[in-house]
Amino acid sequence: MKKRRYVIAGNWKMNQTPAETKEFINKFIPMVKDCVNSDIVLCVPFVDIPAAVSAVKDTNIKIGAQNVHFMKNGAYTGEISAQMLVESGVEYVIVGHSERRQYFAETDKTVNLRTKAALDAGLKVILCLGEVLEQRENGITEEVVSMQTKLDLLGVTEEQLKNVIIAYEPVWAIGTGLTATPQQADEACGVIRKVIGELYGQNAADEIIIQYGGSMNDKNAAELLAMENVDGGLIGGASLKPEALAAIVAAAQ
Ligand code: PGA
Numbered sequence: 001m002k003k004r005r006y007v008i009a010g011n012w013k014m015n016q017t018p019a020e021t022k023e024f025i026n027k028f029i030p031m032v033k034d035c036v037n038s039d040i041v042l043c044v045p046f047v048d049i050p051a052a053v054s055a056v057k058d059t060n061i062k063i064g065a066q067n068v069h070f071m072k073n074g075a076y077t078g079e080i081s082a083q084m085l086v087e088s089g090v091e092y093v094i095v096g097h098s099e100r101r102q103y104f105a106e107t108d109k110t111v112n113l114r115t116k117a118a119l120d121a122g123l124k125v126i127l128c129l130g131e132v133l134e135q136r137e138n139g140i141t142e143e144v145v146s147m148q149t150k151l152d153l154l155g156v157t158e159e160q161l162k163n164v165i166i167a168y169e170p171v172w173a174i175g176t177g178l179t180a181t182p183q184q185a186d187e188a189c190g191v192i193r194k195v196i197g198e199l200y201g202q203n204a205a206d207e208i209i210i211q212y213g214g215s216m217n218d219k220n221a222a223e224l225l226a227m228e229n230v231d232g233g234l235i236g237g238a239s240l241k242p243e244a245l246a247a248i249v250a251a252a253q
Contacts, residue, residue, distance in 0.1 A: 004209060007039045010043060010235050012042065018050070021055065029061065035253065040062065042056075043064035064124075066094045068080060070114045082121030086122060096127055097128045098130060098174055119156060126165045126211070150195065164208065169213035170188070178215060186229045186230060209232060210229060210231050217244060225252050
């Protein structure tokens, strides 16, 4: 028996305009209105946040952002602070996505700073980590995800950890159509859970939500979500179609 709640989160990446956001959400609301055992989150581009927050009002859908800066304010052209997100009605934020690490020079250090800034402001963090193909092929997945978990959570208190969701996202599976097998996903999520146990104790390990992400879709979601250590999904491509995302939510029921 699973005791943890599922969190199904869409990561739209750089897709959908404010008008498309409104249209998507209006279609999506009735499709998921009866969902009771999962939290549903849409992580949208910054400029879509006002439209998204207003469209999900009085529904069971929550809105997230896809990044946050670690400083409170100042001369950081183009950046967005945690307080700005909070005041915009955002409840969640993705931190450390592999595309940020790969294309925007994010390191475990900046991922850690962003995580702490978001938590300090009261946001829930979806912290992404995962190995690249070369690391998996060299048999060091366990070391890599353990180290990322430790570095990215440095200084995060046990109390703050309650607002952290970890998304295990093997980089080779993101946007490639190559999904990790349910066993691979369960194993890596299990490693992360074990590390959380070492850092914060067994209770924290039992409670933390660990998602799988990487080419999850309406076809493979049910078997991934059935795994003991997989408590949800962070979904890119398939989250851009309301029907596909609703089917993943249904698979978690
Ligand atoms: P994908 O993306 O579902 O398109 O592989 C997942 C993610 O990057 O979070």
